[in-house]
Amino acid sequence: MQxxxxxxxxxxxxxxxxxxxxTFNYIFLTASSVAFITIIVIVGSLFYESLFxxxxxxxxxxxxxxxxxxxxxxxxxxxWPLMTATAITSAIALLVAVPSGLATxxxxxxxxxxxxxxxxKSIIEMLAGIPTVVYGYFALxxxxxNLLKQLIPGVGIHNALAVGLMIGVLIIPIVAxxxxxxxxxVPEDFRQAAxxxxxxxxxxxxxxxxxxxxxxxxxxxxxxxxRAMGETMIxxxxxxxxxxFSFDPREAMQTMTSFIAQVATxxxxxxxxxxQSIFAVGLVLFIITFVFNIIAIRVVKKWQxxx
Amino acid sequence: MxxxxxxxxxxxxxRVRWKKTLDKVAPxxxxxxxxxxxxxxxxxxxxxxxxxxxxxxxxxxxxxxxxNPANAGMRSAILGTIWTVGLSALICVPLGxxxxxxxxxxxxxxxxxxxxxxxxxxxxxxxxxxxxLVGLSLLTYGLGLGRSIIAGAFTxxxxxxxxxxxxxxxxxxxxxxxxxxxxxxxxxxxxxxxxYIILPRALPMMMTGAILAISRAIxxxxxxxxxxxxxxxxxxPSSIFDRFTVMPLQIYNWVxxxxxxxxxxxxxxxxxxxxxxxxMNSAAIALRYRYQRRLTL
Amino acid sequence: MKKAASTxxxxxxxxxxxxxxxxxxxxxxxxLGTGAPATVTVTNERTVTVGGGQVVTQTVTQTTTVARxxxxxxxxxxxxxxxxxEVDGSSTVYPITEAAATxxxxxxxxxxxxxxxxxxxxxxxxxxxxxxxxxxASRPILSSEHELAVQNxxxxxxxxxxxxxxxxxxxxxxxxxxCMTISELKKIWEPGSTVRLWSDVRxxxxxxxxxxxxxxxxxxxxxxxxxxxxGKAKASRTDYVASEDDNVLVAGVEGEKYALGYFxxxxxxxxxxxxxxxxxxxxxAGGECVEPNDETASTYTYPLSRPxxxxxxxxxxxDKPHLREFVIFYVENGAxxxxxxxxxxxxxxxxxxxxxxxxxxIFDGLYELTNLKNKNAGPH
Numbered sequence: 001m002q003x004x005x006x007x008x009x010x011x012x013x014x015x016x017x018x019x020x021x022x023t024f025n026y027i028f029l030t031a032s033s034v035a036f037i038t039i040i041v042i043v044g045s046l047f048y049e050s051l052f053x054x055x056x057x058x059x060x061x062x063x064x065x066x067x068x069x070x071x072x073x074x075x076x077x078x079x080w081p082l083m084t085a086t087a088i089t090s091a092i093a094l095l096v097a098v099p100s101g102l103a104t105x106x107x108x109x110x111x112x113x114x115x116x117x118x119x120x121k122s123i124i125e126m127l128a129g130i131p132t133v134v135y136g137y138f139a140l141x142x143x144x145x146n147l148l149k150q151l152i153p154g155v156g157i158h159n160a161l162a163v164g165l166m167i168g169v170l171i172i173p174i175v176a177x178x179x180x181x182x183x184x185x186v187p188e189d190f191r192q193a194a195x196x197x198x199x200x201x202x203x204x205x206x207x208x209x210x211x212x213x214x215x216x217x218x219x220x221x222x223x224x225x226x227r228a229m230g231e232t233m234i235x236x237x238x239x240x241x242x243x244x245f246s247f248d249p250r251e252a253m254q255t256m257t258s259f260i261a262q263v264a265t266x267x268x269x270x271x272x273x274x275x276q277s278i279f280a281v282g283l284v285l286f287i288i289t290f291v292f293n294i295i296a297i298r299v300v301k302k303w304q305x306x307x
Numbered sequence: 308m309x310x311x312x313x314x315x316x317x318x319x320x321x322r323v324r325w326k327k328t329l330d331k332v333a334p335x336x337x338x339x340x341x342x343x344x345x346x347x348x349x350x351x352x353x354x355x356x357x358x359x360x361x362x363x364x365x366x367x368x369x370x371x372x373x374x375n376p377a378n379a380g381m382r383s384a385i386l387g388t389i390w391t392v393g394l395s396a397l398i399c400v401p402l403g404x405x406x407x408x409x410x411x412x413x414x415x416x417x418x419x420x421x422x423x424x425x426x427x428x429x430x431x432x433x434x435x436x437x438x439x440l441v442g443l444s445l446l447t448y449g450l451g452l453g454r455s456i457i458a459g460a461f462t463x464x465x466x467x468x469x470x471x472x473x474x475x476x477x478x479x480x481x482x483x484x485x486x487x488x489x490x491x492x493x494x495x496x497x498x499x500x501x502x503y504i505i506l507p508r509a510l511p512m513m514m515t516g517a518i519l520a521i522s523r524a525i526x527x528x529x530x531x532x533x534x535x536x537x538x539x540x541x542x543x544p545s546s547i548f549d550r551f552t553v554m555p556l557q558i559y560n561w562v563x564x565x566x567x568x569x570x571x572x573x574x575x576x577x578x579x580x581x582x583x584x585x586x587m588n589s590a591a592i593a594l595r596y597r598y599q600r601r602l603t604l
Numbered sequence: 605m606k607k608a609a610s611t612x613x614x615x616x617x618x619x620x621x622x623x624x625x626x627x628x629x630x631x632x633x634x635x636l637g638t639g640a641p642a643t644v645t646v647t648n649e650r651t652v653t654v655g656g657g658q659v660v661t662q663t664v665t666q667t668t669t670v671a672r673x674x675x676x677x678x679x680x681x682x683x684x685x686x687x688x689x690e691v692d693g694s695s696t697v698y699p700i701t702e703a704a705a706t707x708x709x710x711x712x713x714x715x716x717x718x719x720x721x722x723x724x725x726x727x728x729x730x731x732x733x734x735x736x737x738x739x740x741a742s743r744p745i746l747s748s749e750h751e752l753a754v755q756n757x758x759x760x761x762x763x764x765x766x767x768x769x770x771x772x773x774x775x776x777x778x779x780x781x782x783c784m785t786i787s788e789l790k791k792i793w794e795p796g797s798t799v800r801l802w803s804d805v806r807x808x809x810x811x812x813x814x815x816x817x818x819x820x821x822x823x824x825x826x827x828x829x830x831x832x833x834x835g836k837a838k839a840s841r842t843d844y845v846a847s848e849d850d851n852v853l854v855a856g857v858e859g860e861k862y863a864l865g866y867f868x869x870x871x872x873x874x875x876x877x878x879x880x881x882x883x884x885x886x887x888x889a890g891g892e893c894v895e896p897n898d899e900t901a902s903t904y905t906y907p908l909s910r911p912x913x914x915x916x917x918x919x920x921x922x923d924k925p926h927l928r929e930f931v932i933f934y935v936e937n938g939a940x941x942x943x944x945x946x947x948x949x950x951x952x953x954x955x956x957x958x959x960x961x962x963x964x965x966i967f968d969g970l971y972e973l974t975n976l977k978n979k980n981a982g983p984h
Contacts, residue, residue, distance in 0.1 A: 017496050017498065017499075020498055021496060021497055021498045024413075024498055024501075025413070027405060028405050028406070028408060028409035028413050028414075029409065030405075031401075031402045031403075031405030031406045031409065032405070032406040032409045032410065032414075032419075032423050033423075034402050034406070034465075034468065035406065035423060035426045035427050035430055035468060035469065035472070036422070036423065036426045038430060038465050038468070039426050039429055039430055041441065041445065042433060042437065042438070042441050045440075045441045045444065045445070046437070069842055071821035071822050071838065072795065072821055072838050072839070072840060072842060073795070073830075073836055073837065073838040073839040073840075074795055074839070096343060099340065100340045100341065100342075100343050100344060101340070102340070103336070103337045103338075103339065103340025103341075104337070104338075104340040104341050106337050106340075107334060107337035107338050107340060111333070111334040111337060111338075112334075112338075118596065120341070122588070122592045123341070123345065124341070124344070125519060125588065125591075125592075126348070126585075126588055127344050127348060128519075128523070129519065129522045129523065129526075129584050129588055130348065130351070130526070130581070130584070131525070131526025131527075131528070131555055131580060131584075132526060132527075132528075133526065133528045133555045133558055133559055134351065134355070134526070134558075134577050134580075134581070135351075137558075137562060137573075138351045138354065138355075140852065141855070142350070142351075142354050145855070145859060149859065156815070156845060156856065156860070157845065157852060157855055157856040157859060158845055158847070158852070158856075165347075166347075168343075169343065169344050169347045169348070172341075172343075172344045176340075181477075200323075200326045200327070200329075200330055201330045201333070202326055202329040202330050202333055203326065205333070223428070223431075226431075226432040227431070227432065229432070230432050230433060230434040230435075231434070232434045232435055232436050232529050233435075233528055233529055236529075240845055240846055240847055240852075241820040241821070241822075241846040241847060241848070242842070242843065242844060242845055242846045243842060244842075244843060252845050257434045257436065260434060260436050260437065260440075261436045261529050262820060262822055262848070263822055264436050264439065264440055264529070264532075264533050265529070265532050265533060266723055266726070266820070266822030266823060266848070267722075267723030267724055267725045267726055267822050267823055267824060267827075268723070268725060268726065268822055269725045269726050269728070269729035270726075270729060274822070278440070279440075282433075282434070282437045282440075285433075285434065285437075286429070286432075286433060286437075289429060289432035289433070290429055290432075292432075293425065293428045293429055293432065294425075296428075297425070371706075372702070372706075373706050374699065374702055374703040374706055374941075374944055374945055375944075535720075536692065536720040536721065536722050537718055537719070537720045538698065538719065538720065538721055539698070539701075539702050539705065539717075539718060539719035539720075540716075540718045540719075541705070541706065541709055541716070541717070542716045542718075550690075550718050562849075562851070563849040563850070563851060564699070564851075565850070565851065565870055565871040565873070565874045565875070565946065566874055567874060570851075
């Protein structure tokens with residue numbers, strides 16, 4: 001009798017756990033699909049509104065034109081000026097963030113004492129926590145007039161250099177933190193083997209550990225690059241709204257995100273071609289980000305050393 | 308690597324000496340890596356403190372916006388931020404943790420995992436203002452939620468979801484695999500392992516990540532400007548369907564006024580915002596510090 | 605132990621939300637409704653001039669709402685006005701409306717007014733759908749916007765509130781120009797302009813490139829400047845430093861010796877020692893060099909002056925006593941509010957007369973009270 005009761009209870013409890021497991025499965029799956037649903041919705045909206053836009057504007061002109069005068073009376077719809085501005089500001093940002101972030105990551109991972117490591121990591125995280133409006137106004141009212149103007153002739157109050165520098169500072173934590181994780185994950189065996197062969201510390205760090213972590217570091221750089229491309233407020237505030245097809249960082253130039261911000265918060269009512277253009281620009285930005293993310297995954301796979 | 312002394316006699320080769328110097332110099336040079344970041348932030352803080360320091364007062368925090376700078380405060384912005392970001396955290400933290408648990412501990416399907424990872428990476432690259440635009444058309448007009456706190460909160464939640472998810476996933480990855488495998492080998496179900504092994508150990512770090520993600524949400528101006536469109540409101544929110552404004556918007560409002568006094572007020576508002584962020588960051592760091600020391604197997 | 609810490613964190617967040625909720629409830633207070641009024645309906649047909657010189661026939665249905673607790677004059681009792689008013693529209697008019705709203709809410713603490721800055725066009729888009737009570741506008745309503753209003757059954761009351769002027773400024777070290785003409789400005793700013801150097805405008809000026817600073821292209825200020833100076837809205841060269849924050853333009857001109865910029869007059873008083881304003885001569889209309897100040901702006905003598913409006917939803921005016929009182933209050937004290945935020949008030953006696961008309965329920969001819977000619981601002 002007792003045995004019967006025991007096995008029934010066991011079966012019941014197993015079934016109960018299976019049910020609970022299934023329920024949680026659904027809950028987790030739903031939660032994870034929020035990200036997917038959101039992307040679909042956002043991309044869908046971008047596509048949908050862009051259809052209206054491309055009804056009125058030729059795709060060829062959009063993709064090949066070098067003048068963007070959407071808000072003026074004589075409208076030209078060539079996206080290249082916005083793209084070069086985004087490219088330049090993001091490139092400058094990388095020039096700032098990669099050496100700085102990578103150096104910090106190497107230092108923290110290979111050289112720093114544990115006592116220093118934690119507070120420095122925390123300070124790095126604070127860099128990313130500063131609101132972008134604050135960075136933007138700091139670049140506009142302090143960096144441009146007091147620093148850049150004194151050092152470089154031909155720099156105006158709005159310039160791509162200030163934008164790039166501030167975005168660079170903003171993304172240092174991304175590069176630093178992800179690279180540090182990558183370096184940290186390299187097994188100690190690699191380092192010990194190198195030392196055993198007579199290598200000095202610089203050899204170990206730069207010729208063994210760094211190449212081993214290369215895939216993770218490259219992934220962090222690409223992630224930081226896409227973040228830099230998507231930065232809105234710094235570009236809008238410190239870069240200004242002047243559209244120009246130029247590669248000179250001293251010029252004031254409007255990036256893709258800055259244009260979207262200008263029109264989204266400006267006077268143009270919904271349904272006008274000016275307003276719809278921001279969805280087309282947003283779509284282009286998304287596609288570029290998407291492509292870079294795919295590249296990042298491929299790169300990580302290709303360069304990854306399995307250990 | 309073959310620069311051993313072997314075969315070269317007792318004299319060190321030039322190469323070895325060069326490497327010895329590098330060894331000493333490298334840590335110093337590398338630690339300069341942070342220089343540009345810290346210098347920028349330090350000068351930013353000093354600039355803000357000197358321009359806005361005088362305007363810090365109770366009036367700033369307890370009063371509503373006012374055309375006269377002496378009477379103006381950011382009360383509606385502070386409350387709006389608390390309501391909106393708080394609500395968005397309530398939405399996005401559980402979702403992010405659930406998604407992270409699914410990705411790291413639950414799912415056995417590699418395709419789905421890769422798929423979700425790609426989605427999250429793409430979500431992180433979309434400019435914030437686009438979230439605002441989609442939120443406006445879908446939530447405000449489409450669902451009829453109005454230009455309200457709930458619409459803003461949903462938008463912010465979706466924006467910070469990738470950060471929370473990634474941070475939570477990282478938290479789970481720090482748990483030694485041996486522990487998890489040991490639990491499974493003792494016959495634990497997935498649910499049991501998640502609930503009793505993974506969650507308790509990962510939760511503090513997840514909270515840290517959540518706090519950092521929320522800190523970013525507090526500083527967002529563009530999506531809120533699109534959704535709320537509001538700069539002036541002299542009322543405290545009493546429901547999630549109320550109109551609202553947030554701190555970065557108040558800063559943006561004041562800094563564009565002609566009067567110098569308003570520029571100073573916006574610097575003071577920045578100080579208030581940074582103090583709040585600083586306390587949140589410190590809480591996150593304290594949490595992590597406390598639990599990393601106790602990390603046992 | 606670890607569970608306790610994480611639960612306490614969650615408890616902390618929840619507690620913060622609860623505190624915020626309680627604080628909001630305690631301080632905000634519930635919104636009271638008004639008693640059901642008796643209504644009287646009168647229908648009239650009026651002919652109204654809409655922006656752009658077009659004449660439009662508007663069917664005016666006036667519904668007068670009489671509150672239950674009525675005094676001899678028919679106005680609602682002073683005791684409790686309550687309700688919400690939603691204002692949106694131009695960021696140029698915004699500071700004046702903010703001043704009016706603050707003062708009004710200090711008198712009537714149960715009225716809640718919120719003011720947005722979607723822009724004149726964006727604001728009208730919402731206004732013609734009946735989403736807002738008042739639209740701040742830095743230009744008159746367009747015929748296309750009016751048609752949408754008609755389609756949606758929205759009738760509006762146009763109320764001028766103040767005057768904005770655009771100042772054209774140069775750097776303090778600029779010693780060679782004192783007065784410019786509209787034609788010269790047009791030559792500099794028109795699309796495809798070949799002017800690069802100061803000497804391209806007048807040969808005696810320096811052989812240096814002009815650095816241009818102006819309003820961003822998605823703003824009412826830009827629309828106005830281009831229409832007034834170049835002759836067509838949004839017609840402008842594109843290679844100038846553009847910002848919708850006039851402080852940036854001030855700083856830009858201040859730091860550049862060969863700069864030339866334009867921005868709203870409200871930003872000039874604070875910038876007096878930083879930049880120098882130019883006198884403008886409307887050579888097209890045969891005028892003299894006029895310097896920008898309150899007097900010349902308020903009489904349109906200064907060529908770059910324009911009127912600022914608020915548009916009120918007529919149905920809401922009839923239905924909501926607090927909205928009525930606010931608009932009347934706004935107009936009665938309009939001069940004070942305009943001066944408070946460094947804008948130019950309408951000419952003398954306008955505000956009193958306009959308020960009287962509004963109180964009597966007459967909504968036409970408000971602009972004519974200003975005695976200023978062209979609604980699209982200044983002689984064309």
